[in-house]
Amino acid sequence: MNFKLGLLTLPLSVFLISCASNxxxxxxxxxxxxxxxxxxxxxxxxxxxxxxxxxxxxxxxxxxxxxxxxxxxxxxxxxxxxxxxxxxxxxxxxxxxxxxETEQAKEKRQQLMLENKASELRDAKIEALKLASQLEALKAEQTERGIIMTLENILFAFNSAELQPGGEMTVTRIADYLNNYPNRFVLIEGFTDSVGSNEYNQKLSRQRAESVQRSLVRHGVSPRRISVAGLGEAYPVAPNTTEAGRQQNRRVEIIIANEDGKPILKR
Incomplete structure (x- = not known):
């Protein structure tokens, strides 16, 4: 009897298991x-x-x-x-x-570039104004050869190549200017009036140019940037027939290249 009951309940158990959830x-x-x-x-x-x-x-x-x-x-x-x-x-x-994020970074870089460009333009404008002020104070002239600064005879004792104190002060200011442009070449040309022999004037004009060169070097300008030339009584800027004219001709000119590393044109 129990055996038969077990046989009857087996299919029911199988059915219940199959109906249970997976x-x-x-x-x-x-x-x-x-x-x-x-x-x-x-x-x-x-x-x-x-x-x-x-x-x-x-x-x-x-x-x-x-x-x-x-x-x-x-x-x-x-x-x-x-x-x-x-x-x-x-x-x-x-x-x-x-x-x-990449786009944002790109926009940020562009913004920084614009800000840097604006800053560079402001600095360039300030530098240009500063340059203009310095050139005006030094009575400089912009030419194709470069920036020419003329030192007249008052900077030297009569018939001498030694700079006077006033001349040293002027050269100091020029040295300060040159030190702001350390990669530009400098040419110093000395001149005299027509009084005296050509040989003597040639020698004196070079000595005056060399005197200015030594002063510039003492104030920090590299001697490798500087070349000198004595041109004697050549290239007068005024007639030698008057004292005023001869005084203008007794001068030293400092020529600064217009661009870094650019040579100065010869006369």
């Missing part, structure tokens, strides 16, 4: 966790709403199959689709963030 799918659990985690990412829906929609749809399909006790294979399939769509959405969101 155990939870690990793939479904992973898909749900991954989707929930993605939803926490700010802006991901804007980055790839379609993939996030696909991920949600596949996740809901996997849940439905799980609730309907369908095979794990089908549940895992849709769970896998949900995870993949979520991963793609996350990756596209990350790439868009990188693009945005």
């Amino acid at each position: 155990p939870p799918s690990q793939s479904l659990i992973d898909a749900e966790n991954r989707y929930k985690s993605a939803l926490m990412i700010e802006g991901i829906q804007n980055s790839d709403a379609q993939r996030m929609g696909n991920a949600k749809e596949a996740l809901e399909k996997a849940r439905k199959l799980q609730d309907e006790n369908e095979s794990h294979t089908l549940v895992d399939h849709y769970a896998f689709l949900s995870i993949k769509n979520t991963e793609i959405a996350e990756e596209r969101h990350r790439l868009k963030q990188i693009e945005q």
Whole structure:
């Protein structure tokens, strides 16, 4: 009797087991966790709403199959689709963030470049004003040969190549100017009036140019930048028939190259 009862209850047990819910799918659990985690990412829906929609749809399909006790294979399939769509959405969101950060960095660099350019223009304007002021104070003239500064005879004692104190002060100011342009060549040309022999005037004019050169070097100007020439009574700037004219002709001219490293044109 008991044996027969056991045989009758066996099919019922099998039926009850078959009707029980499928155990939870690990793939479904992973898909749900991954989707929930993605939803926490700010802006991901804007980055790839379609993939996030696909991920949600596949996740809901996997849940439905799980609730309907369908095979794990089908549940895992849709769970896998949900995870993949979520991963793609996350990756596209990350790439868009990188693009945005790159664009922001580019805009920032451009802004900095504009600010630096504006700063350079301001500095150049200040430097130009400063240069103009210095040149005006030194009675300089801009020419094709370069910037010419003329030191008249008052800087030297009569018939002498030694600079007077007033001359030293003027040369000091010129040295300060030259030290602001350390890569420009300098030519010092000495001149005399027509009084005396050509040979003597040639020698005196060079000695005066060399005297100015030594003073510039003492004030920090590199001697490698400086060349000198004695031109005697050549190239007068005024008639030698009057004392006033001869005084103008007794002079030293300092020529500064117009550009860094550019040679000074010969007369």
